[in-house]
Amino acid sequence: MSEIVETAGREELILNMGPHHPSTHGVLRFVLHTDGEIMRLARPDIGYLHRGLEKLAEGQSYPGYLPFCDRVNYLEGIFCEQAYAMAVERLLKIEVPPRAEALRTITAELNRIANHHICLGCISMDIGAYTPFVYLLRERERINDLMEALCGNRLTYHYLRLGGVAHDADDAWLKNALAFVDKFERVIPEFESLIGKNEILVRRLAGVASICGADAVAYGLVGPNLRASGVDWDLRRDAPYSFYPRLSFEVPVGKGERGTVGDCYDRFLVRVEEMRQSCRLVRQAIEKLPAGDIRAKVPRVLKIPAGETYACVEGARGELGVYLVSDGSDKPYRLKWRTGSFAAMSIIETVSRGLMIADLVALIASLDVIAPETDR
Amino acid sequence: MSAAREYFAAIRRAVFSLADGLSVTVSYLLRRPVTIQYPDRTAQPVQRLLPERSRGLLEVDVERCTACGLCAKTCPIDCIVVETGKDAAGARLHTRMDVDLGRCMFCGLCVEACPTGAIRHSREFEGGMARVENLLVRFLDAPRPPAKPPKKGEEPPEKPAGSIIRSRLPGAFAPARRCAGGPDAKPGGAA
């Protein structure tokens, strides 16, 4: 569907991109106002995947809502579970045993690597390089296998429980995880020479759709998108939670390596580097894995004292927050998800002005927006 | 002059980075492929390759079920129905044990809640149906007295994983696959 609007001798073509388009990552529509190849405006139209997860929470028991958290974003299930579990645990004032915290960290970092596989693969696929996507999916498959062996499911893990985790990891699993990390660290340079330094990819991404640090903060960008814009902020380091205070890692920040700071290529590079750091984190967490319980004592029928809290974790797309209001009953009174994709989607309209249509695809992919997360 | 230099430098970079990338691709020609030809050619039935904890389709062993209804109470999306009644002599009867697998989200909360291990995840996952209503599985054929909670060491023998759901969802798993393992490797306990 398209229509042509004539204004003062110039033609503006209004074009629908999506809801079913290979590069929109889920069901999502953009209304493009274009003048030739140049875009005047790209307006995201979201809500196709709205499942009412916030409303659903109001009818669920506290432990019963955990499996729903995986569905907030199917690519970073562990983070969503962790944000929710942290909110409930904070209101309940229960301490999570250190072993459970370490296991949460290990699975979360594996989850982050798996998520970045999809993101980096999609960036290259959307601008025309299909092979890297398949190579990364192969690596992701190993993580899925690891997660299935530990959690029981490949995507919707439901691994965390309020006050701990569901299953303990045995030595064989930890060995497998270490073996994966060792192998994967050798795959990253291979990926870089396969596509990361490819001149065509660099030309398609470098200098395209730069977002400056001030804009990124004002629009609430978080995580890799924020860091690519030169803002050095990572909740794992700056507001440590869970097992992170005991681990050391570096936070990659965009430097404008081939173009300007905050361009698509920076967002690409930051994620590649984050995968390396995640490997370090997994290895350290396994080495320092404390012995002990994996679940704190939590009553079966859970009533939570009235109150409210905002808990957030550094997810694969940055700050993933849960605003939880309790009225003292056994069901959440109100639950709000603050997701990284929501903010990233809201900046597209501003950044897209003056871009080429083909560059919009690079912008969407490099912001790593996921429709279920914006729509919830 | 410098524009021309940059132009040729870019071409040079493009050629070298492409060659670099292609060398990775070419190296994969010489490696063993990682894909398996599911579902036509697998070394074993895929169910056996899955890890122990894998959460597949739910199945209920009614001979172990005490009809306590904890699974139905825990289920976040109400996809389990347990009903009890009374027989002529006034004894408790287990009258209904239904699971709507079309709704089930495989979270495993019911399995954790079950005190006797009657409800459990099998490792079966291929329950494709043309109609979603047909995924409603009724595990109870006729009303029966619910099982007593077993004493330690006297638990009834566990049925092989997947055998119950296979008999309850006939057709969903057929036809038997050509597996390299020969006729003995036919999946599970399919009738």
Next chain:
Amino acid sequence: MNPTEIQERLGQRLGASLECGGAGADAFVIVPAERWLEAARALREGEGLDFDYLRSLTAVDRPAEGKIDVAAHLFSYKRRHALTLKTRLDRAAPRIASLGAVWPAAHWHERELWEMFGVAIENHPDLRHLLLPEDWPGHPLRKDYAMPERYQGIPTRRPAPLAEPAAGTGPTNTGPKNPPEAP
């Protein structure tokens, strides 16, 4: 700055004593609805406050009190402190000023606030439905919301085979062949 200092400084700037509460990262301050935008400006630009990041903007419906509480979660990258800015609106006619001029991120949050809670946003440049279709009735996140049975003739609920009683005694038909498949 610790939460008490922030709350005090905001009170000074607005020249009013404000209702405060919470501790640590969950500290909040409640301002009157008509001073919402002013309070946001003060927090964004105030000396030593510098709240440059709007984490989320949402509401909580409280029908028992006849109020809708709006909460904005703020954070400052510069000063590394957090605060929740709240206000209470009349549930019958909730109105609030847009914060889009202070934090552009607020635009989308306010669109969601408007459609989910029916809170009218003043001076919003582009107040359209965000997640729901344009003709969707009601405000789903209000507590008294009842989901319509049909939307444009389409049922909004899936058939629930479990709702039917068990088919009496005797073997129950299940499986793909019985009852027969629809062609």
